[in-house]
Amino acid sequence: MSNLFSKFKVCLQLNQKRLKTSGLQKPSWIPFSKAKFGEFIQQKPSLNNAFTDDGFVQRLIRHYLPKNVLTEVTPDLTRFGERIVSEIEDIGRQCELQQPKLYFDDGWGKVETRLWTSSAWKKQKEISAEEGLVAIAYERNFREFSRIYQLMKLYLYIPSSGLYSCPLAMTDGAAKTIEDLQLNESFYKNAYTRLTSRDPNLFWTSGQWMTEKGGGSDVARGTETLAIPEGDKTFRLYGYKWFSSATDSDVTLTLARISDLEGNVLSGTRGLTLFFLKTRENDKLNNIQIVKLKDKLGTRQLPTAELLLDGTLAYK
Numbered sequence: 211m212s213n214l215f216s217k218f219k220v221c222l223q224l225n226q227k228r229l230k231t232s233g234l235q236k237p238s239w240i241p242f243s244k245a246k247f248g249e250f251i252q253q254k255p256s257l258n259n260a261f262t263d264d265g266f267v268q269r270l271i272r273h274y275l276p277k278n279v280l281t282e283v284t285p286d287l288t289r290f291g292e293r294i295v296s297e298i299e300d301i302g303r304q305c306e307l308q309q310p311k312l313y314f315d316d317g318w319g320k321v322e323t324r325l326w327t328s329s330a331w332k333k334q335k336e337i338s339a340e341e342g343l344v345a346i347a348y349e350r351n352f353r354e355f356s357r358i359y360q361l362m363k364l365y366l367y368i369p370s371s372g373l374y375s376c377p378l379a380m381t382d383g384a385a386k387t388i389e390d391l392q393l394n395e396s397f398y399k400n401a402y403t404r405l406t407s408r409d410p411n412l413f414w415t416s417g418q419w420m421t422e423k424g425g426g427s428d429v430a431r432g433t434e435t436l437a438i439p440e441g442d443k444t445f446r447l448y449g450y451k452w453f454s455s456a457t458d459s460d461v462t463l464t465l466a467r468i469s470d471l472e473g474n475v476l477s478g479t480r481g482l483t484l485f486f487l488k489t490r491e492n493d494k495l496n497n498i499q500i501v502k503l504k505d506k507l508g509t510r511q512l513p514t515a516e517l518l519l520d521g522t523l524a525y526k
């Protein structure tokens with residue numbers, strides 16, 4: 211008690227002195243006397259090899275992959291786990307810090323819509339190709355286990371990808387659609403080769419533009435976009451896509467209703483047709499106006515936009 215009282219006395223004296231003097235040395239027992247924020251500092255979390263350090267992944271991969279496949283893929287997964295720590299994690303952080311921007315002129319009077327994405331975001335595209343994050347599933351070097359190997363790499367990659375996993379999922383979907391529908395025309399063959407390429411100079415990503423203002427779940431009622439026949443398999447699309455992530459993608463799948471020359475369309479699901487299109491030709495948008503970037507609560511690294519399709523060339 212007397213100890214407490216003497217501390218209280220010192221405090222009082224200190225306060226009185228503080229009024230008169232500056233630069234006073236405080237006794238060391240006073241909390242927060244040495245550092246502005248106190249003594250306790252939280253241990254910074256550290257990311258170790260994303261593959262070898264993850265007990266869940268280690269159990270999962272042993273459960274699903276046969277021994278010979280496991281032996282073959284382990285060196286690549288271990289190397290990739292290390293690359294995530296030493297390189298990709300920081301690039302993912304940069305994607306979050308340098309979010310996409312939309313410019314409506316060139317700064318010198320020329321009106322043009324330009325989507326800007328960071329070099330970190332572009333680097334994620336290169337990494338995705340090099341690591342075969344889509345390709346592995348289509349190379350099928352490990353038969354049905356190729357998908358597990360690919361998904362394992364994606365699982366390791368996603369937390370550090372700066373959300374590049376989103377365009378990759380849509381790219382995978384586009385490759386699968388071309389493969390399943392056995393689309394053999396040269397346009398599709400070329401697209402398939404690029405969507406599943408490991409060469410960063412060849413690799414393409416794909417978007418999926420389904421959601422319109424009427425809603426995203428019920429596309430049968432929501433889709434207003436019209437497709438006017440132009441050639442045998444080519445159409446011009448007119449419509450407004452309400453939520454397009456990965457607006458920087460090279461190609462996209464999208465939904466529209468084929469119209470006759472009087473503007474008649476079939477309603478409901480039966481009236482929907484899936485189209486495939488190139489978003490740009492020599493850096494020029496394919497009659498697509500990027501109206502605005504979505505002001506989202508999260509996932510702001512991802513260039514998600516509202517798009518006006520005004521005569522966009524598309525393939526059925």
Ligand SMILES: Cc1cc2nc3c(=O)[nH]c(=O)nc-3n(C[C@H](O)[C@H](O)[C@H](O)COP(=O)(O)OP(=O)(O)OC[C@H]3O[C@@H](n4cnc5c(N)ncnc54)[C@H](O)[C@@H]3O)c2cc1C
Nearest residue numbers: 418419420421424425426427428453454455456506509514
């Ligand atoms: C970050 C982000 C990125 C996106 N990127 C894309 C993109 O790249 N491309 C794209 O096409 N879309 C994109 N979307 C849109 C997304 O696909 C839609 O939000 C989604 O399809 C749901 O549609 P909605 O938001 O209009 O909700 P609604 O369709 O209005 O649904 C609202 C609620 O009603 C329920 N509901 C709807 N219809 C029915 C029904 N018939 N029966 C019972 N319940 C029903 C739904 O389950 C939901 O709970 C993106 C959305 C976000 C948030």
